[in-house]
Amino acid sequence: MGSFLNWITANQQIIYIVILMIFVGIEVIGHVPSVLHTPLMSGANAIHGVVIIGAIIVMGKAEHDNYLALILGFLAVVLGTLNVVGGFVVTDRMLEMFKKKKSPK
């Protein structure tokens, strides 16, 4: 119990961020029209690609003889990039079509 409380105290900043972000996340998309559900899902998908930063740190910290970290880190960076780049490009392609619709109107 004591260690748990210590852990909370040590990480309180992070815990605050988590709680606030949960509310922000819910609030921000609360009024999305159903038309935009697919692009929104795709856009959110690209944003969680931020996990790539962790992969970059793993990769950048790996010692030259630590092949496990190098190989897995390399793979992680490739996959993370796929998530980010693919996600944003696909979302843009979807939204481009909506845009085209609006101009002649």
Add this chain to the structure above:
Amino acid sequence: MELNILTLCYLIGSVTFILGLKMLSNPATARKGNLIAAGGMVIAILGTIFLYTDDAGNKLHNYGWIFGAIAIGTVIGTLAAKKVKMTAMPEMVSMFNGMGGACAALISIVEFNHIAHNVVPGFHQTYIPDGAKGILLIIIVGLIIGSVSFAGSMIAWGKLNGKVKDFSFKGQHIFNIVLLLVILGLATYLIGWIPENSSIVFYTIFFLSLLYGVFFVFPIGGADMPVVISLLNSFTGVAAACGGFLYDNKVMLTGGILVGAAGTLLTILMCKAMNRSLANVLIGSFGAKPTGGATTVTSEGSYKEISLSDAAVVMSYAHKVMIVPGYGLAVAQAQHACHDLEKLLEAKGVEVKYAIHPVAGRMPGHMNVLLAEADVSYEKLLEMEQANEEFPSTDVVLILGANDVVNPAAKTDTSSPIYGMPILDVELAKSVIVNKRSMKPGYAGIDNDLFFRPKTSMLFGDAKKVLQDLIGEIKNL
């Protein structure tokens, strides 16, 4: 000083993510929102590469590897995203989501080996600092969620493009629950007791999590796939946030939790549209069981077919035609043919509109994206409530490969698995033409009474081919 600039980069990143998501929820600003979020991501990534220092003040190395990996990922990602057909978009999202999940799981594996190797001399026998336990917890949470998300997304991807068939066995729910309990039990054991052979336990958790991801999505029918992908999307968000915990990295934390929360809300919104509870989807019960009883009951009823030329005549001389697009339209890639038909009818003075059910197709909003691709005007797309108001003044409803979203059983049959789902009241119109490939039940596996009603006539065939033939017939009139 450099560290401060990095903090600023992360701050910018976090704000752009929130702003981007906000703007994505509005049709007028959506595209800009996406670009803003992408810009923030680039700043955060470049900042990390060039400015990150660890506690001892060391900068990152292995730049060659990092840039190589980013280059590979960028080329493949861009090509895949540019080449993919509009109809295949949902499975692409699922695929990219899986990549993110795998990335999170790999980070956990590397970090586990990091502590296991460096701390291990005193790791399991003597002093275990509280901090190490906290880190271990986060690593394992990231591992489990990332792996489930990866394996689940891959199965969802396979299902959507037809490579993986629905599969379930008796007692699968119980099997899934037991599997999940075993995973959680092992995780508790690993963190709480830190056994000597901790890496065996760790990799067992990894393997079982992958297995769970597979069995989690396997029995779920295609009708629920959008919900599953959205849920896995928010899972990956949480897995990314675990990375934020691990490195005390605020941008990963904000981005991850933001997506986790928004994704969960989106999942719940989708469940509501389909009248299913999230718990129901989670346990994966929408398999063969509830549909088995309903399939055989009315399938022998009589239906009438309509010939192409008759359909052409009926539609050309109508005042108002309402098109109900569904999954069949997406599969047949018939959106352009559909738009051609619309233009042709309009030229003959027929009013043509589209009735869009919120969960038509494979994802909410899927139909809007498809029809937008074919240049169908925005104001012709009616949402369900509007469409239901206009059906009574409609002469012909043309249903293109939609089934469950127009099934009257959702209103009348309390035993039906889709009972209570809001549907399009196509029967209020004067006549209904249904285009389907065969009399087989729809994606939810339930028979549709609508096809046997007197107002309804069937027009069998692939949606694209039927539409093209229909256009030909109307031109010849």
